[in-house]
Amino acid sequence: MNSRILVVDDSALSRRRLRQILEPAGYEVAEADDGLSALERYFIDKPDVVLLDLVMKGMYGLEVLAKLRELDANAKVVVVSADIQTSSQNLAEAAGARGFISKPFEKADILKALENVLTGARE
Amino acid sequence: MTLSSNPPVDAGRLQTALVRWFSELTHQGMFATDCSMRIMVWNRWMEVHSGRTASDVVGRPLYDVCTDLKIRGLDQHYEDALTGRISIISFGLHKYLLPFVPTNAELGLTAMPQSGRIGPLMDGEAIIGTVTTIEDISDRLANEAELRKQIDVQRMARVTAEKAMRAKDEFLSTVSHEMRNPLNAVLGWARILIERSDVDPAVLSRAVRAIERNASALARIIDDLLDVARISTGKLRLEMHPVDLSAIALAAVDVIGPSIKAKQLELRTRLDPKTPPVLGDQQRLQQVIWNLLSNAVKFTDPGGVIDLTVTRSGADARIVVRDTGHGISQEFLPYVFERFRQSDASSSRRHGGLGLGLALVKEVVELHGGRVTAKSDGEGSGATFTIDLPTVMSADVRHPQAEVDQPGSDLAHSLAGVRVLVIDDESDSRELLTEFLSKCGAVVSTVTSSDEALSHIRMSPLPRRPHVILSDLGMPTKDGYEFMRELRALRTDDGGAIPAVAVSGYANPDDRQRALAAGYQTHVAKPIDLAELSAALARAADRG
Amino acid sequence: MNLTALQQDALVEVINIGFGRAAASLSKLTGQRVHLEVPQITMCPLDELSEHLRPMVQNEVASIHQIFSGSVAGDALLVLDEHSAAILKELLTNEPAMPLQMDASAREVLTEVGNILLNACLGSFGNLLHVQVSFSVPHLTLETLEGVVSSVTVNREGLRYALIVHAAFRLKNSSLTGYLIIVLSVASIERLIRAIEQWEGGER
Numbered sequence: 008m009n010s011r012i013l014v015v016d017d018s019a020l021s022r023r024r025l026r027q028i029l030e031p032a033g034y035e036v037a038e039a040d041d042g043l044s045a046l047e048r049y050f051i052d053k054p055d056v057v058l059l060d061l062v063m064k065g066m067y068g069l070e071v072l073a074k075l076r077e078l079d080a081n082a083k084v085v086v087v088s089a090d091i092q093t094s095s096q097n098l099a100e101a102a103g104a105r106g107f108i109s110k111p112f113e114k115a116d117i118l119k120a121l122e123n124v125l126t127g128a129r130e
Numbered sequence: 131m132t133l134s135s136n137p138p139v140d141a142g143r144l145q146t147a148l149v150r151w152f153s154e155l156t157h158q159g160m161f162a163t164d165c166s167m168r169i170m171v172w173n174r175w176m177e178v179h180s181g182r183t184a185s186d187v188v189g190r191p192l193y194d195v196c197t198d199l200k201i202r203g204l205d206q207h208y209e210d211a212l213t214g215r216i217s218i219i220s221f222g223l224h225k226y227l228l229p230f231v232p233t234n235a236e237l238g239l240t241a242m243p244q245s246g247r248i249g250p251l252m253d254g255e256a257i258i259g260t261v262t263t264i265e266d267i268s269d270r271l272a273n274e275a276e277l278r279k280q281i282d283v284q285r286m287a288r289v290t291a292e293k294a295m296r297a298k299d300e301f302l303s304t305v306s307h308e309m310r311n312p313l314n315a316v317l318g319w320a321r322i323l324i325e326r327s328d329v330d331p332a333v334l335s336r337a338v339r340a341i342e343r344n345a346s347a348l349a350r351i352i353d354d355l356l357d358v359a360r361i362s363t364g365k366l367r368l369e370m371h372p373v374d375l376s377a378i379a380l381a382a383v384d385v386i387g388p389s390i391k392a393k394q395l396e397l398r399t400r401l402d403p404k405t406p407p408v409l410g411d412q413q414r415l416q417q418v419i420w421n422l423l424s425n426a427v428k429f430t431d432p433g434g435v436i437d438l439t440v441t442r443s444g445a446d447a448r449i450v451v452r453d454t455g456h457g458i459s460q461e462f463l464p465y466v467f468e469r470f471r472q473s474d475a476s477s478s479r480r481h482g483g484l485g486l487g488l489a490l491v492k493e494v495v496e497l498h499g500g501r502v503t504a505k506s507d508g509e510g511s512g513a514t515f516t517i518d519l520p521t522v523m524s525a526d527v528r529h530p531q532a533e534v535d536q537p538g539s540d541l542a543h544s545l546a547g548v549r550v551l552v553i554d555d556e557s558d559s560r561e562l563l564t565e566f567l568s569k570c571g572a573v574v575s576t577v578t579s580s581d582e583a584l585s586h587i588r589m590s591p592l593p594r595r596p597h598v599i600l601s602d603l604g605m606p607t608k609d610g611y612e613f614m615r616e617l618r619a620l621r622t623d624d625g626g627a628i629p630a631v632a633v634s635g636y637a638n639p640d641d642r643q644r645a646l647a648a649g650y651q652t653h654v655a656k657p658i659d660l661a662e663l664s665a666a667l668a669r670a671a672d673r674g
Numbered sequence: 675m676n677l678t679a680l681q682q683d684a685l686v687e688v689i690n691i692g693f694g695r696a697a698a699s700l701s702k703l704t705g706q707r708v709h710l711e712v713p714q715i716t717m718c719p720l721d722e723l724s725e726h727l728r729p730m731v732q733n734e735v736a737s738i739h740q741i742f743s744g745s746v747a748g749d750a751l752l753v754l755d756e757h758s759a760a761i762l763k764e765l766l767t768n769e770p771a772m773p774l775q776m777d778a779s780a781r782e783v784l785t786e787v788g789n790i791l792l793n794a795c796l797g798s799f800g801n802l803l804h805v806q807v808s809f810s811v812p813h814l815t816l817e818t819l820e821g822v823v824s825s826v827t828v829n830r831e832g833l834r835y836a837l838i839v840h841a842a843f844r845l846k847n848s849s850l851t852g853y854l855i856i857v858l859s860v861a862s863i864e865r866l867i868r869a870i871e872q873w874e875g876g877e878r
Contacts, residue, residue, distance in 0.1 A: 017712065018687040019680065062690055062710045089687075089694030094707040110691050111801075203702070214744075214808035215793050222767040222783035223703050245782055250808065257808075270778055277776055 010125055011035045013054035015045040015071065016087070017063040021110070025058060025087075028114045034121070042066025046074055049082070056124050058117070059104075061088035061095060069098055076103045085120050087112055159228075159264035162251055165212060167192045170259060179230040179242065179266075198229055207248045211260040219246035221271070227264050234268035237275075243267050297468075308351055312344035354486050361493045368411040368497055371569070372522055375440045375447050376401040378412055382419040383438065386427065394432040397423075402441045406521040410498045415519075418494050421487040422451040422515050429513070430455030442521075446500070449517040458506035458513050466504045467492040495519065543664040546571035548671045551596035553583045553613070554633075555605045563600065563658075570664050580605060580613035587617070587625040595625055598671040600663075603634035603645060610634070611648040618649040629670040633658065675835065675860065677717055677867075684870040688802060689713050689839055689854075692795035697843070699790050704766050709844035713854075720834040720857060724823040727838070727853065731755050736774060736781075737822045738788025738814050742796050744807040746866055748834075749826045749857040750796055752788040753819075758850045759784055765845045774816055785814045795839070795854060802869050826857050833860050 012034045014025045019040070026036045037052040039045035042065055049057065057075065061068030068088060075082045085106035086099045096107045105127070106120040153160050153173040162171040169192050172184040180187075187195045192208070199205055204227070207217035219227045225239070227246035232239050245267050251259040319337040323329060329337075360366040379401055390397050408415070419438075426436045430453045439450040458466055467488050488504075495502045500519035506512065550572045554560045560576045567574045575596065577583045587595065599617075603610035610632055620626030632645040632653045645653040651670045654663050677685065690713060697708040718726050736759040738752045754762065756774065763780040764770065766787065774780055789812045800807040815822070826836075839854035858866070 018683055018690070020684040020687045062694070062712055064712050067709075089691040090710055091694050091698045092701045092707060093698070094701060110687075110694065210793070213797075214806050215797070216789065216809050216811055218782065218786035218789050218812065220779070220782040220786040222763070222769075222779050223786055247811065249811070252808070267779070274772070274777060274779055278770070278772055281772055 009033055009035045010055040010121075011037065011052060012121065013037045013039060013045065013048055013052060013057045015039045015042070015057060015063075015068075016060035017041060018060070021060065021087075025117065028117050029121075032118055042068070042071040042074075045071055046078070049075060049079070055083065056105075056121055057082065057084045058087050059084050061086060061090045061099070069095070069102060072099060072102045072104060083124050085124060087117070157266075159266075160262070161192075162259055162261045163192050163208075164259040165257065167208060167260070169195060175264075180228065196228055204248075208260050211248050211250045212257060214250050214257060216247065216249040219244070219248065221245050221267055227262070230266075232268065233266055234272060237268060237271055243271050305351070305355070309348060312347040312351075315344040316341050316348075354490065357490055358486055361490070361497075366494075366497065368414060369565070370409050370411060372407040373410045373412045373415055374407050375405055375415070375449060375519075376403060378416040379419050379438060379440050379449070382416050382423060385420055386423045389424070389427050390436070393427060393430070395427060395430055396435045398435065398437050400437070400439045400441070402439075405440050405442045405447050408447050408498070408500075408519045408521045410519065411494075414494045415498070418491050418517065419449060419451075421491050422449075422517075425487055425515075426451055426453035426455060426513075429453065443518060445521060446518045447521050449519070450514065452512065452514040454512045456513075457509045457511045458504065459509050463504060463506060467502070491515075491517075543661075543668040544571055545664060545667055545671070547573065548598060548667070549573045549575070549594070549596045550667060551583060551586065551599045552576045553578075553580065553599065553601040553605075553610070555579060555602065559602065566660055567600075567664075567667070572667070580608035580610070580616070583613060584616060587628065588620075590625075596628060598667055599628055599630040600667065601630060601632055601650075603632050603641065611644060614645075614648040614650055631663075631666050631670050633663075675717075675863070681867055681870065682715065684873070685715055685837070686713060688798050688870065689715065689795055692798035693791070693841065693843075694794075695797070696791045696794035699794070700766075700787065706765070706845055711842040711844070713842075714840040716838045716840075717835055717863075718838065720827055720836050723827070723836045723838070723855070724820060726836075727753070727819055727823070727855075730840070731819050731853065733818070734816055735759075735819055735822060736784055736814060736816055738785055738792065738812050739822075739825065740789065740792050740812040741810040742807050744800070745805040746799055746807060746858065746862045748859065748862055749855075750792045751822065751826065751853075751855040751857075752791055753822060753853040753855060754784070754850075756816075758852060761848055762787065762845070762850055765848060781814050781816075785812055788812060788814065791841075791852075791854065795856070799866060799869075802873055826855075834858065835860065835863050837863075 012029055014022050014029075014036060015038075016022050016025070017040050022038050022040070026038070029036050037048055037054060039048045041063055045057070045059070048054075059068050059072060063071075066074075068086065068090075072084055072086070075084060082103075084104050085108065086096075086104045087108045087110060088095070089110040091109040099107055105124045108116050108120055149171075153171065156173070156175065159175040159179060160171065160173045161169060161176050164170055169187050169190055172182075172187050177183050182195065193200050193205065199208075204219070204224075207219070210217055221243050224244075224246075226241045226244040228244070230242040230244075232242045237243065243266070245265045247263045249261055250257045251261045319340050323334070323337055357366065379399070383397065383399060387397075423436065423438065430436060434454040436454075437450070437452040439448070439452075441448050441450075492502050495517050498519055500517060502515060502517045505514045505516070545567060548571070550567050552560055552563050552567070552574060554563065554576070555578050557578075560578070564574045564576055575586065577586050580601075583599070583601070587599075590596070601610045601613060605613075608616075614630060614632075617628070617630070618626055629651045630649065632648075632650040633656060634641050634645070634653070641655075642653045652666045654666050690710075693710055693713060697710050700706075701708050716726065731753060732755065734756050736754045736756065740750045742748060742750055759774060760780075763774075763777075763783050766783055767780075769780075772780070774784075792812065793809065796807055796809070815825075835858055837856040837858065839856070840851065841854055842849065842851045844850070
């Protein structure tokens with residue numbers, strides 16, 4: 008079965024670009040454009056990995072991350088964000104993110120990060 | 131050096147010469163690198179402040195010469211410059227670009243404060259290197275610090291003024307509140323008396339007593355207000371005499387007694403009879419003790435204890451009022467003697483009063499050359515007020531006027547048994563002189579005019595005749611000169627030879643001459659130095 | 675000329691990336707975390723710029739102005755109202771604010787911050803377009819909004835557009851807002867939009 012990825016980003020452009028990278032690589036993609044619908048989708052789609060933006064309207068990405076991990080301690084989240092402050096990376100890591108990719112992202116970085124998380128999960 | 135007119139100088143060389151001219155002239159540091167970050171230009175300012183000559187550094191990698199740049203992450207700005215970006219290196223965020231010795235030690239900085247720019251060197255569209263400029267902003271910082279200080283001073287002044295304004299507003303509302311209560315009682319009873327045609331004698335007596343009591347309360351409030359006004363304009367006059375603190379403490383206890391009983395408090399007094407007298411205004415000092423006691427009564431709950439102690443403390447006399455009452459919070463303690471201040475606005479409602487008592491205490495005590503302190507271990511643990519006053523025994527009389535006003539001191543000459551006739555048209559002067567001379571032991575008679583004086587002398591039998599006359603010069607109708615001429619015209623048996631001292635406000639040599647010519651033995655100028663006066667009188671009386 | 679929703683979305687993302695970089699630089703400089711918010715953008719013909727800004731900025735403003743050139747060329751400004759400028763300076767340097775007119779050091783700090791923000795944003799455009807954009811030295815001025823607007827409108831020929839970016843961020847629990855204004859010729863805008871559309875399709 009193909010791994011399922013939930014892409015959480017308020018930018019349609021980013022979501023489309025991620026889909027263009029993920030689908031050819033054999034992933035199933037679900038999307039959410041804000042924090043609340045991300046939480047909702049997470050429990051409907053039960054994705055294997057969440058790619059999460061930080062700078063979003065309403066619920067900030069770090070909050071979404073905390074909520075997700077609170078509701079599912081095994082949630083695997085990779086942050087994909089333009090907020091590249093060291094403090095943001097540290098906060099994301101402390102909240103349980105499995106990876107941090109800065110925008111603008113490269114196709115190879117995305118795929119490698121997903122692979123790491125997914126193989127790490129199987130071990 | 132030769133002027134080369136031939137061949138013509140090309141623009142590039144001219145430009146290079148021009149750049150060198152400006153880079154040596156400028157008051158800024160300037161250096162340039164090529165794209166591989168080798169130093170190409172290093173101007174005079176850089177030589178002076180880095181201590182390294184251009185010949186020493188040109189051609190070497192910038193990061194080798196200025197190792198600090200990489201350590202502080204400033205190399206990023208050179209990377210940016212090589213992509214066409216300009217960086218501002220502000221003092222506010224970086225303090226300096228390169229660690230140079232400060233040029234102004236007063237700023238207290240470890241490195242010269244700098245403002246820098248890093249940018250690309252462009253040759254048309256192409257980036258051919260980087261250029262850095264550095265400015266020493268020591269002077270600017272000093273100016274800004276000065277400005278900031280001035281702004282702070284102004285801000286503080288404004289805050290203080292606003293605070294004073296607020297305190298005054300609060301005070302006014304407290305005063306109105308405090309005055310309205312007794313005033314309402316007075317008006318209320320007065321209206322009852324007006325409206326009722328036949329008033330029961332019991333009611334009448336109650337009404338009159340209530341009116342009297344409340345009017346007195348009003349009078350006391352007004353007295354306090356006037357005292358504060360007098361003190362703040364420097365018009366409070368103290369009548370200085372040797373005062374026995376134990377005696378006035380007892381008098382204050384008498385006054386406060388009923389309220390202590392009414393509130394079921396215990397008052398313990400320890401009045402050391404060996405406490406030396408202080409030089410002061412008896413009425414004011416009594417008011418001080420009364421204020422402290424009434425403050426203690428106000429803030430101590432029933433069952434509490436108030437201690438009043440009067441003792442000697444070194445050369446000073448000490449008054450201590452200690453209570454077991456509410457105490458004073460550490461925050462309020464520094465303000466406890468400030469005028470119009472009460473620990474909170476609501477406490478004036480709970481405890482009544484104007485918040486003036488302690489301010490008056492402090493000011494009166496300080497006018498006496500003494501000091502007052504308040505101590506409290508915080509709210510709920512009582513308060514202790516301590517007053518130290520210089521005594522007549524004090525070696526150092528702290529109050530400067532005390533020396534002058536103090537009749538009992540060595541400075542004043544004894545006039546024991548000397549009969550003095552004082553002639554002065556002003557009652558204040560007469561009283562002052564009488565008071566003082568009596569303290570020196572003189573027997574004083576006073577008259578208000580020259581004619582009165584002449585008839586007093588003529589009519590006194592010899593044993594009652596004054597030994598010496600003290601006369602004012604400036605008097606209406608018959609002045610002091612004319613008086614003296616008439617006196618000296620009398621026969622010796624009639625008193626014509628009684629020695630006399632002139633007093634006048636015109637302290638010029640002419641006055642003195644005229645007074646002596648008129649027949650006075652000596653002349654004392656106003657304002658009167660009492661030591662000088664008593665000495666003059668003693669001398670004059672000896673002669674006579 | 676109007677931006678489609680897709681173009682608008684793409685532009686926001688590009689600017690977001692620029693702000694992210696600026697925030698990283700600022701936080702490295704000050705040791706403070708900068709909380710970023712999603713920027714809002716509007717585009718209008720240059721002669722309508724002051725109508726658009728007037729409801730949002732009053733009185734005197736501090737503006738940091740920079741001219742950029744390259745295949746996309748124009749003016750870039752960061753506009754802060756006086757209050758935000760004073761707070762920003764205070765937050766960054768921990769020094770009490772003093773009127774900006776008197777405080778050259780504060781003006782310099784604001785110039786540096788403006789420069790970082792403008793460079794990050796325009797740098798994002800540059801990266802996107804794979805072109806080099808070069809910048810003039812930034813200048814800070816304190817003047818009325820009208821003065822700022824007229825400084826970018828006078829002596830400019832041809833139809834120009836202003837991209838207004840409403841930037842909001844939080845620093846030490848203080849909310850600050852500023853306006854980033856990028857003035858571009860029609861040709862530059864078209865180049866920019868085309869680049870964004872290509873960016874979406876292609877890979878970098």
